[in-house]
Each structure stands twice: as C-alpha cells, then as structure tokens.
Amino acid sequence: MNYKRKIPLILLILAAAIGLAATTHDYFLLPENFFLHKGDKLNLHLLEGDLFLKQNEVAPQTAKIISFVLYSGKKKTDLTSLAKDTSILLKDFPMETSGQSLVSITTGVDHSNYSRDNYADFLTQLGNDKLADKIKNGTQFRVKEKHARYIKTLFSVDNHDGSDYEKVLGEASEIVLKDNPYKKQYGDDMVAQLLFSGKPAKGEVVALYIKSLGGNVYTQTYTTDNKGEISITMSREGIYMLRSVHVEPTGDKDADYVSWWTTYTFPFSSSDEMPNTYKEFGFGNVH
Numbered sequence: 653m654n655y656k657r658k659i660p661l662i663l664l665i666l667a668a669a670i671g672l673a674a675t676t677h678d679y680f681l682l683p684e685n686f687f688l689h690k691g692d693k694l695n696l697h698l699l700e701g702d703l704f705l706k707q708n709e710v711a712p713q714t715a716k717i718i719s720f721v722l723y724s725g726k727k728k729t730d731l732t733s734l735a736k737d738t739s740i741l742l743k744d745f746p747m748e749t750s751g752q753s754l755v756s757i758t759t760g761v762d763h764s765n766y767s768r769d770n771y772a773d774f775l776t777q778l779g780n781d782k783l784a785d786k787i788k789n790g791t792q793f794r795v796k797e798k799h800a801r802y803i804k805t806l807f808s809v810d811n812h813d814g815s816d817y818e819k820v821l822g823e824a825s826e827i828v829l830k831d832n833p834y835k836k837q838y839g840d841d842m843v844a845q846l847l848f849s850g851k852p853a854k855g856e857v858v859a860l861y862i863k864s865l866g867g868n869v870y871t872q873t874y875t876t877d878n879k880g881e882i883s884i885t886m887s888r889e890g891i892y893m894l895r896s897v898h899v900e901p902t903g904d905k906d907a908d909y910v911s912w913w914t915t916y917t918f919p920f921s922s923s924d925e926m927p928n929t930y931k932e933f934g935f936g937n938v939h
Contacts, residue, residue: 677701678895678915679710681741681755681805686891686919688747688809696742696755698803704861704869704893713737715801719758723816724749724809731755752814752834756821757803763907764797771795771909778897779857779873797899798907802826806918808834817918824849825912827858827894836886837922845881846896848912852880856896862920864890886920893917 677700684695698715701707712720712735722729727749735741747753766774768787775784787795802823806816812834820828830843846853853876862870874882899911 677707678704678893679715679759679801679803679913680704680893680895680915680917681757681803682891682917683755683805683807686807688807690748690750690810692747692809693744694742694747695740695744696805698741698757703871704863704891709739710741711737711739712741715757716760716762717757718760719756721756723754723756723819725751725814725816747809750810750813752806752808752812752816754816754819755805755807756823757801758823759801759803761798761800764799766795766797768793768795771797775899778899780899783899783901792908795909796907797909797911798902798904799911799913800824802912802914804914804916806833806916820847822850823847823914825853825896825898825914827896827914827916829916829918830881833886833892833918833920836920838886840886841883842886843881843883844894844916845879846876846914847880848898852876852878853896853898854878854880856880856898858882858894858896860884861893861895862888862890863893864888886922889921890919891917892920 680699682697682699684697685692688694698710699706699708700710717732717735720732720735722731731742734745768790772784772787775787802825804827817829817832820826826847828845828847830845833842836842844858846856846858856876858874858876860872860874864870870888874884876882893915895915897911897913899909901908902910
C-alpha cells in the first residue's frame with residue numbers, strides 16, 4: 653500500500669545517480685589531426701568521458717560555451733560564433749599560420765543536484781578524502797553543486813615553432829605546460845603547472861592520462877608542489893591529457909559546493925611517425 657510513496661523516492665535516487673554520472677565526466681578537446689599543414693582544415697571535437705575514454709560528443713549548446721578561442725603565435729581568433737549546435741564542435745576551419753596552435757574553451761556555470769553518498773564517492777575518486785568524509789558524516793541528504801570548465805588542446809601546423817604551449821590565459825583554473833612537449837624524447841621529464849585564480853595551486857591532485865595507439869589508456873596521479881607544479885615522465889607515445897578538479901564549499905544560495913574542471917590535451921612523439929588522426933587512437937568510431 654506504500655508503493656506510490658516509494659516510487660518517487662526510488663526515481664529520485666536513480667535520477668541523482670544518472671545525473672552525477674552525466675555531470676562528473678571530463679570534457680576534453682581533440683583535433684582530428686594533431687599535425688597539420690598550412691591550408692589544411694581543422695576539425696575539432698569536444699568530447700565527454702571518464703579515464704580519457706570517449707562516451708559522448710558534446711554539442712556547443714549542451715556545453716554552454718562562453719569563450720572559444722584559437723591562438724596561433726601572436727594571432728588570436730575568436731571562434732565562439734562558429735560553434736554551431738551540431739555533432740562536431742568546429743568543422744573545416746582553414747589553418748593559415750605555421751607553428752604551434754592552442755585552442756581554449758571556457759564554459760558557463762552549470763548546476764547539479766546529487767545524493768550525499770554519490771557526491772562523497774565522487775570526491776573520494778578525486779582524492780579529496782577530507783571533504784568526502786565531511787559530506788558523508790553530515791546530515792544533508794542532497795548536495796547542490798555548481799561548476800565550470802576550462803579546456804585546452806595543443807597542435808601544430810607544418811612545424812613545432814612557438815611557445816603557445818605555455819600561454820597563460822588568466823582563467824579561474826588553468827593548466828600550463830612549462831616545457832615544450834615537441835622537444836621531448838622518450839624518458840625526458842616535462843613540467844606542468846596548475847594555476848588557480850592566477851596563482852600556483854599547491855597540494856592539488858592532477859591526473860595524467862596517456863592514450864596510446866589502439867586505444868589503451870595509462871593513468872597516473874600527481875600532487876602539485878609549492879609552485880603548483882608536477883613533473884611527468886614522457887614514457888610512451890600517444891595523446892596526453894592532464895586533468896584537475898578543484899572543489900570547495902560555497903556560501904552562495906544556489907549551491908553548497910563549487911567545482912572548477914580543467915583539462916589540457918597534447919600529442920607526444922619522439923619521431924615524426926606517430927599516427928596522426930584521433931581515429932587511430934579509438935576516438936572517432938562514430939565519424
């Protein structure tokens with residue numbers, strides 16, 4: 653006789669679990685080709701997934717993009733108006749500047765609603781055990797969160813000249829490469845820095861995902877030092893993604909917690925023979 657009362661609660665729990673899964677995926681940018689030639693067309697994808705595995709193509713409207721910019725040397729191109737609500741973020745954009753290019757996307761603030769236990773588990777996965785324990789031991793059944801995303805990808809046209817890899821954009825959360833990945837060889841170390849509100853983010857967890865030819869993903873986690881830096885070893889060829897998520901309580905009326913998500917993708921090859929297209933790494937199965 654209590655079925656009618658139980659069904660809405662069950663549906664609410666299921667909705668919370670589905671909602672958490674949908675909004676705690678990483679967003680990452682990938683060009684279809686990382687090594688282009690002058691006059692080639694850039695096709696760019698915004699993807700969603702866990703552990704650097706593609707689960708969905710994210711349409712611009714869904715992502716709530718507020719800034720979409722291409723940096724090629726001293727040239728800055730605003731691509732925001734070209735982000736149509738289609739299955740691909742950017743299609744057939746002509747590349748006319750040689751050297752390194754960096755694309756950056758910033759999304760608007762979005763809101764989510766989770767169950768206490770699911771959100772605590774999510775924080776545990778991020779390595780934020782202290783905050784996870786606080787939520788688990790609290791009396792609040794539902795957790796309201798708001799979040800924004802800051803997304804970068806690096807590629808090259810004809811040559812690897814330039815310093816766009818280390819460009820600081822002044823975002824709320826941002827990963828910057830301190831070394832040029834195109835100049836690295838097997839076994840070399842490369843430094844990356846996490847900035848939060850323009851300052852080095854000390855003691856933050858940064859995850860590294862390396863996707864090799866054929867689609868295998870290798871992962872490692874780091875904790876930033878006093879300079880907000882980590883040092884990673886270039887251990888294999890492939891597509892690299894650095895990712896960090898910063899979560900903290902907020903006193904705002906519309907949320908209990910706020911999170912900042914940042915990812916940075918780039919290729920690494922010790923020769924000029926690395927497969928060029930993202931399809932060869934298992935990302936383009938539906939295109």
